[in-house]
Every structure is written in C-alpha cells, then in structure tokens.
Amino acid sequence: MEFSAVLQARTSCRAYTADPVAPEVVTAIIEAGCAAPSPFNQQPWSFIVVTDPQRIAAVAAHSAAVRDQLAKDSGQGWVAKYDPAFVGQAPVLIAVAANPKKIGLGAFLGDTDAHVKAASACIQNMLLAVADRGLGSLWFTMYDRAEMAAMLGVAEGLELVGLLPVGVPAAPGKQPPRKPVADLTTYL
Amino acid sequence: MEFSAVLQARTSCRAYTADPVAPEVVTAIIEAGCAAPSPFNQQPWSFIVVTDPQRIAAVAAHSAAVRDQLAKDSGQGWVAKYDPAFVGQAPVLIAVAANPKKIGLGAFLGDTDAHVKAASACIQNMLLAVADRGLGSLWFTMYDRAEMAAMLGVAEGLELVGLLPVGVPAAPGKQPPRKPVADLTTYL
Numbered sequence: 001m002e003f004s005a006v007l008q009a010r011t012s013c014r015a016y017t018a019d020p021v022a023p024e025v026v027t028a029i030i031e032a033g034c035a036a037p038s039p040f041n042q043q044p045w046s047f048i049v050v051t052d053p054q055r056i057a058a059v060a061a062h063s064a065a066v067r068d069q070l071a072k073d074s075g076q077g078w079v080a081k082y083d084p085a086f087v088g089q090a091p092v093l094i095a096v097a098a099n100p101k102k103i104g105l106g107a108f109l110g111d112t113d114a115h116v117k118a119a120s121a122c123i124q125n126m127l128l129a130v131a132d133r134g135l136g137s138l139w140f141t142m143y144d145r146a147e148m149a150a151m152l153g154v155a156e157g158l159e160l161v162g163l164l165p166v167g168v169p170a171a172p173g174k175q176p177p178r179k180p181v182a183d184l185t186t187y188l
Numbered sequence: 189m190e191f192s193a194v195l196q197a198r199t200s201c202r203a204y205t206a207d208p209v210a211p212e213v214v215t216a217i218i219e220a221g222c223a224a225p226s227p228f229n230q231q232p233w234s235f236i237v238v239t240d241p242q243r244i245a246a247v248a249a250h251s252a253a254v255r256d257q258l259a260k261d262s263g264q265g266w267v268a269k270y271d272p273a274f275v276g277q278a279p280v281l282i283a284v285a286a287n288p289k290k291i292g293l294g295a296f297l298g299d300t301d302a303h304v305k306a307a308s309a310c311i312q313n314m315l316l317a318v319a320d321r322g323l324g325s326l327w328f329t330m331y332d333r334a335e336m337a338a339m340l341g342v343a344e345g346l347e348l349v350g351l352l353p354v355g356v357p358a359a360p361g362k363q364p365p366r367k368p369v370a371d372l373t374t375y376l
Contacts, residue, residue: 001321006191007223007313027369034366035195036312037327041364047373055376066297073296108261110333110337116301117349120308121327122222125195128316131189139309141227145298152376161305176229178222181215185235187242188340
C-alpha cells in the first residue's frame with residue numbers, strides 16, 4: 001500500500017476473527033519494527049511471540065482483572081464497561097521489550113529512556129506493517145507491567161514496552177479525530 | 189511510495205543541501221506524526237518548527253559544545269570526531285514535545301512514560317513521512333535536554349522527546365545492518 005494510505009489504515013483494532021496469522025507474516029511484521037532507528041544502531045528491542053491459546057487466554061484474563069481494579073482506582077465509569085476480551089480473540093500476541101543498557105550516549109545526556117523511545121518507534125513500524133497487510137492490531141497497555149513481564153518470561157533487566165495483538169479485523173477500523181496541526185505548533 | 193520502500197528509504201541523514209522545505213510539506217510531516225496512536229487519543233504531542241537561521245545555528249553550536257563535553261565524559265575517541273554541524277545545514281528543525289499529564293490510565297498502571305511512547309510513535313511517523321517525500325531527517329539527540337528545551341521555548345511541564353532536522357539529503361542514505369529476527373525473538 002502507499003505510505004499515506006497505510007497511515008490512515010492503521011487504527012486500533014478491538015475485534016478479531018478466528019483466522020490465523022502465518023508465521024512468516026509475524027516475522028515480516030517484526031522485521032518492519034527492526035527497521036526503526038536506535039541510538040548507535042544498538043537495536044535495544046526484543047520480541048516474544050505468543051500463539052499458545054492457553055497463554056493468550058491467560059493474558060486476556062489478567063487484563064480483565066486489571067480492568068476491574070482500574071475501574072475502582074480511576075473512578076471512571078466507562079472503564080468498567082471496557083472489555084479487553086478481544087485480546088483473547090487474536091491468534092497472535094507480540095510483546096516488545098527494551099534493554100535499558102542500550103541507550104548509546106543517553107546516560108551522559110539525561111536521555112535514560114532512549115531504549116523506550118527506540119522500542120516505541122519499532123512498535124509504530126510494526127503497527128503500520130500490520131495495517132499494510134490489511135491486518136489489525138493495537139498498542140495494548142491494560143496490564144500490570146511487572147505481572148505481564150513475569151507471565152511472558154521477559155528476561156530480567158528488560159522492560160516491557162508494548163503488547164500487540166495481531167489478527168484479521170472483525171470490523172472495519174475508524175480513525176478518531178485529530179487536533180489541527182496549527183493548534184499544536186509554534187513557529188520560530 | 190510503497191510502505192515497504194519507505195521503511196528502507198528512512199535512514200539517518202547527516203548532510204543536507206541548502207534547498208528549502210516548503211511550509212506545507214512541514215505541515216504534512218507533522219500531520220503524519222499526528223496519525224500515531226496515543227492513550228485515550230489524548231495526542232500528548234506538540235511541535236516547534238524552527239526556520240530562523242540564527243536559531244538553527246545556535247542549536248548546532250550548542251550541539252558542538254555538548255559533543256566536546258561528551259567526548260570527555262564518555263572517553264570514547266570517535267565522539268570527538270562526530271561533527272553535529274550538519275544540523276546547522278538543515279533548513280528546518282522540528283522539535284517534538286510531550287505532555288506527561290496525557291497518559292490515559294497510565295498513572296494507575298505504572299505506565300507513566302506513556303506520553304513519551306506516543307510521542308516516539310509520532311516521531312517515527314514523521315521520519316517515515318520525510319522519507320516518503322525523498323527528504324532526509326534523523327532523530328537527533330546530541331543536546332542537553334533542559335538547555336535545548338529552554339533554547340526552543342518548550343513550555344513548562346512539557347518534555348522534549350526529539351529534534352528532527354529536515355531537508356534535502358546531500359548524499360544517498362544507507363541502512364546500517366540489523367540483527368536477524370530469529371536472534372531477537374522467543375516463541376511461546
């Protein structure tokens with residue numbers, strides 16, 4: 001697809017069909033992520049691909065429990081109605097972790113989250129690559145970071161930056177409105 | 189351009205011609221950034237576009253001073269040879285800031301850097317949009333974050349996440365090598 005079409009096609013998908021995603025497609029999505037820039041090209045990212053249905057179900061169950069706690073903590077009514085069960089429908093989850101030791105000269109520049117920035121650029125590439133193939137995903141965050149890292153076996157010392165369900169969308173995506181550039185920009 | 193070609197065309201550009209970049213192109217690049225996802229669609233990003241030659245020269249001079257300090261602090265010989273003067277050649281700099289109050293439910297999830305993640309996804313979209321137009325950029329970080337924020341007038345409470353020179357590349361880009369996906373991925 002044309003790049004500008006991919007930008008518009010990338011929406012946060014919260015409903016998946018039961019169709020599988022081929023392993024080579026998962027690899028291509030991760031390869032797109034790896035094309036992101038990073039300090040010193042240290043490529044601080046690593047990936048955990050989950051296709052085991054029991055593990056995926058456990059992730060969804062954890063998210064539902066976190067949702068219940070969040071509904072209490074945040075006091076926001078809509079949270080109680082947000083159903084993360086869609087995560088359990090996706091045939092694949094891809095977790096992205098980052099190594100805080102791979103930040104180039106960041107430690108000398110107060111840029112100690114450079115690994116998170118690089119992994120976020122990597123995730124954005126992955127989300128776009130998903131959209132480019134007509135698949136759906138979203139940057140899912142409704143989990144306890146420490147508990148999810150333990151559930152997925154994220155190696156000691158690495159930080160979980162995002163969890164991406166990937167699958168065939170069960171419904172067309174819709175772009176939420178964006179603020180106008182003029183309202184967000186200062187010119188010097 | 190096709191998305192996959194854009195991914196490959198996006199390289200870190202460290203040499204720019206004197207050719208200008210039209211204001212509407214700058215706006216289109218920022219619009220591409222704004223198509224990124226963010227928690228609750230809060231769009232925590234804002235932008236400072238610098239085209240004033242004196243300000244651009246001041247940024248480059250600051251970076252050269254930081255380079256000198258980094259060469260001492262890091263003890264790495266190559267740093268002394270790294271010349272950030274290319275930043276001063278670019279006709280436009282775009283700074284991206286993020287609002288740490290716009291993190292959705294992140295505060296309840298230990299995800300207090302969700303604004304940095306969203307702004308990083310925004311920056312990656314911008315870098316790809318630059319490449320899509322045959323222009324060059326890079327995620328420049330050789331500056332003192334507090335000093336650069338002051339130089340650019342980043343509003344109190346916002347965090348500077350990246351600085352992107354944008355211009356016409358003076359030389360073809362080259363992709364650095366990437367680690368194989370298989371070496372980075374665990375399958376569950």
